[in-house]
Amino acid sequence: MAAIRKTIISNCEKTFLMKNLSEWNRLDGRSFTEFRDINIVFGKDWGCCKVSLGKTEVIAQVSCELQQTKSSRPNEGMLNINLELNTMADPSFDASRQSDLSSQLNRLLEKCIKDSKAVDLESLCIKMNERAWSLRVDINVLNNEGNILDCASVAAITALSHFRRPDVTCDGVEYKIHSIKQRDPIPTVIHHYPVCISYAILNEGEYILADPTLLEEGVAEAFLTIGLNSYKELCGLHLGGNARLATKDILETSSKAAKRATELVAIIKNAVEKDTQDRLKLNDIGFHIMPIQEKIEKSTAELSICLDQWTLSKKGKKKKSKNEPMDVDPINENNSDVQQCKETITPLGNGTAKLSEVKGENEWAIVESDEEAEVIFVEPPKADTVSISDSNSEEEQVVVLNPQRLKKSPSKRKKNRI
Amino acid sequence: MEVDTLKEENNIDRLKCDLGLLSRPDGSALFTEGQTVVLAALYGPVEVKMQKVLVEKASIECIYKPKAGFPCVQDRFKESFIKNICETSLAVSLYPRSTILVNIQEMQNHGQLLSCAINAACMACLDSGIDMKFLFGSVSCFLMKDGELSLIPPVNESSIKGMFVFVFNNTKGEVIASHTEGLFTAEQYHDALEGGRQMGVAAYVKRGTRSPFVCHLSLSERRGGTRRHDNDMLLPLRPELGDHPGYRAMFF
Incomplete structure (x- = not known):
C-alpha cells in the first residue's frame, strides 16, 4: 500500500527553495551551517525528557526491568532503543507498521548510542549469568518538522543520563527491588555523550544544509548523518541517498559537526545538572509546571x-x-x-x-x-x-x-x- | 455530601491547558490536571484507509501512546473509550468517507490519566475547529479506603479503594460515559457522580462562564473560515469572557 496522507512537495516549493539556496538564503533565515535552537524539559519521573529542536519535538522515557542475562554476554546488562513514529507527528506515519524510515532511524540511533558503548552495560549486571538490568529507551515523536534523528539522539542520551534505576539487593535466592522512597536510586554510568548531527545534501553536493527542516528534507537528494561525541570521536557515519559528495566535503562537514557536538553535549550536561540541582532543592519539577509564556517569545523571534x-x-x-x-x-x-x-x-x-x-x-x-x-x-x-x-x-x-x-x-x- | 472538602477555585487552578503547541496537527492541546499531563493532537478530516471507509460518516481513529513500553490492554481500552466519546460528540456525518485521527500521548501520569486524556482530546477538537455536537469534560473521583471521596489523587496509591471516571456533555450536563475501577457500593457511586457533576470539569463546561479554558476557547472559534488559530493562544483565567457572543455561536 502506498503511503497514505503523505505531504507532497510541489514543484513550486522546490524551485523556490532552490532559488533561495542559490542566493545563499534558507527559508527560515538560518545560514547553511546554523542549527535550530534546542530546548530540553524534564518530566517528573526519572529518565523522562522532552526535547525540541525548532518545532520538531520528541519525548523520551527510560524504563528498566530485571532480566536474565544473555548467555553470550553473561556479565552485561541490556540496552534497547525504540523510536516510535507516531501518527501525531505526521499523519503519514503509521505506528502499527514498521516503515523503512523508522527502521533506519532506529538503526542509526542504535549505532550511535548502543554500539559506541556510551552506556556502561557491565554496571547494569547484578549477578553474573543470572540477573541484569535491561534498560529501554522509548522515544515518541510528537511533531515532525524535519530532522527527527538529531532531536531523538539528544533526547535518548539526555534521558539516559538523567535516568536513575532503583536499588536492588539479593539474599542469594530472591532479588528485592527497593522503591525510590526506600532507597536512593542509582544513576546510570555514561562513558561519553554521542549525538547525531544530520546534514541534507542538495544539488549534487553543492549545498550542504545543517539541521534540515521538513521541506529541505523533502527536496534533498541525500543525507549525511554523523554520530559524534564531545571528544570529537566518530560514533557512526551514514550517507544515504544519491549524491556526488567529495571526500573533502565529508571531512569538512564532520569537523563542523564536531564543533556542534561539543556544544550540544555541553547543553545536555548543563540541563541535567540544573535539573539535579532543582531536585536537590526539592523544587516541583515536571511537565505540569512548564512555562506557557515561552511561545510568545518564539513567535516574535520568527517575525x-x-x-x-x-x-x-x-x-x-x-x-x-x-x-x-x-x-x-x-x-x-x-x-x-x-x-x-x-x-x-x-x-x-x-x-x-x-x-x-x-x-x-x-x-x-x-x-x-x-x-x-x-x-x-x-x-x-x-x-x-x-x-x-x-x-x-x-x-x-x-x-x-x-x-x-x-x-x-x-x-x-x-x-x-x- | 462527602466531597465538600474541595473548593471549586482549587479545582480550576489544578487544570491548565495550552493550545496549538504542535505545528503539524490541525489541533493540539496539552492538558494538565494536577500533576497528570497529556498531550492530544487531532488531524481531520483526512484521507481514510480503504478498510475503514464509512460511506455515511467519518471514521474516528484514536491512538493512545504510553510514555514507556508497548501499548497494552489498558491502553487499547483508553483508545476505544475516547473513540466512543468522540464518535458521539463530533459531527461525524458532515465528513463522510474521511477519517479523524485523535492522537493521545501520555506525558506524565499521576493517577488521573483517563480523565485528563479525555479533556485533552476535547481541547484538541476545539483547537482544530472541527464541527462538534457538544463539548465534553471528564472528572476522576477517588474512593479512599476510609470511605471518603476525593477529586485529587491521594499521595499514597495504596489508600485507593475505587476510582470513577465520568464524562459529561456541556449541553445538559448529562453523563455520556463512565468508567469505574475497584469495589464500591451503589450509594458511593451516586455520591461520586453527584460530586463529580458539581465540582468537576463538567460543572464548568456546562456553565461555561466559570470555565477558564472553555471561555477563552470560544474566542478562537473558526475566524473567517480558517482552520488555524494563532499558535500562541494562552488560556488565562478570564471568567469575564464567558458571555462573549462567540461562545453562544459556537456551542449550540
Whole structure:
C-alpha cells in the first residue's frame, strides 16, 4: 500500500527553495551551517525528557526491568532503543507498521548510542549469568518538522543520563527491588555523550544544509548523518541517498559537526545538572509546571527573522537606486500613490466582505518604466529623503525608506554576507 | 455530601491547558490536571484507509501512546473509550468517507490519566475547529479506603479503594460515559457522580462562564473560515469572557 496522507512537495516549493539556496538564503533565515535552537524539559519521573529542536519535538522515557542475562554476554546488562513514529507527528506515519524510515532511524540511533558503548552495560549486571538490568529507551515523536534523528539522539542520551534505576539487593535466592522512597536510586554510568548531527545534501553536493527542516528534507537528494561525541570521536557515519559528495566535503562537514557536538553535549550536561540541582532543592519539577509564556517569545523571534530578510532585500535595492539617481523621485511619488489607491474591502453585511479594485491609473504601470524589476515593492508610508554625508558615492540624495533602521545597517549587512 | 472538602477555585487552578503547541496537527492541546499531563493532537478530516471507509460518516481513529513500553490492554481500552466519546460528540456525518485521527500521548501520569486524556482530546477538537455536537469534560473521583471521596489523587496509591471516571456533555450536563475501577457500593457511586457533576470539569463546561479554558476557547472559534488559530493562544483565567457572543455561536 502506498503511503497514505503523505505531504507532497510541489514543484513550486522546490524551485523556490532552490532559488533561495542559490542566493545563499534558507527559508527560515538560518545560514547553511546554523542549527535550530534546542530546548530540553524534564518530566517528573526519572529518565523522562522532552526535547525540541525548532518545532520538531520528541519525548523520551527510560524504563528498566530485571532480566536474565544473555548467555553470550553473561556479565552485561541490556540496552534497547525504540523510536516510535507516531501518527501525531505526521499523519503519514503509521505506528502499527514498521516503515523503512523508522527502521533506519532506529538503526542509526542504535549505532550511535548502543554500539559506541556510551552506556556502561557491565554496571547494569547484578549477578553474573543470572540477573541484569535491561534498560529501554522509548522515544515518541510528537511533531515532525524535519530532522527527527538529531532531536531523538539528544533526547535518548539526555534521558539516559538523567535516568536513575532503583536499588536492588539479593539474599542469594530472591532479588528485592527497593522503591525510590526506600532507597536512593542509582544513576546510570555514561562513558561519553554521542549525538547525531544530520546534514541534507542538495544539488549534487553543492549545498550542504545543517539541521534540515521538513521541506529541505523533502527536496534533498541525500543525507549525511554523523554520530559524534564531545571528544570529537566518530560514533557512526551514514550517507544515504544519491549524491556526488567529495571526500573533502565529508571531512569538512564532520569537523563542523564536531564543533556542534561539543556544544550540544555541553547543553545536555548543563540541563541535567540544573535539573539535579532543582531536585536537590526539592523544587516541583515536571511537565505540569512548564512555562506557557515561552511561545510568545518564539513567535516574535520568527517575525524578526522575516523582518531581517525584508530589510536585506530592501538594502539591495537601495544600492541600486544609488546608481540610478533619476529613479528616486518617481518611486517616491509611487509610494504615495500606492497608499491611496489600494484595493478596498467593502463590508457587505454579516461576516461577508467584497474585495474591490479601485479603478484609476494602475500604480504598477509607472514602475514598469524602470529597468529594475525589484523596485516594485509596496513601501511603508514613512518613506523619506535624507542625505547621507558619510557615503563615498558622489550622489547627494539617497532614498532612506526607514530612517530608524539606518544605524544598524552596516553590521547587519556584514552579518548577512557571511 | 462527602466531597465538600474541595473548593471549586482549587479545582480550576489544578487544570491548565495550552493550545496549538504542535505545528503539524490541525489541533493540539496539552492538558494538565494536577500533576497528570497529556498531550492530544487531532488531524481531520483526512484521507481514510480503504478498510475503514464509512460511506455515511467519518471514521474516528484514536491512538493512545504510553510514555514507556508497548501499548497494552489498558491502553487499547483508553483508545476505544475516547473513540466512543468522540464518535458521539463530533459531527461525524458532515465528513463522510474521511477519517479523524485523535492522537493521545501520555506525558506524565499521576493517577488521573483517563480523565485528563479525555479533556485533552476535547481541547484538541476545539483547537482544530472541527464541527462538534457538544463539548465534553471528564472528572476522576477517588474512593479512599476510609470511605471518603476525593477529586485529587491521594499521595499514597495504596489508600485507593475505587476510582470513577465520568464524562459529561456541556449541553445538559448529562453523563455520556463512565468508567469505574475497584469495589464500591451503589450509594458511593451516586455520591461520586453527584460530586463529580458539581465540582468537576463538567460543572464548568456546562456553565461555561466559570470555565477558564472553555471561555477563552470560544474566542478562537473558526475566524473567517480558517482552520488555524494563532499558535500562541494562552488560556488565562478570564471568567469575564464567558458571555462573549462567540461562545453562544459556537456551542449550540
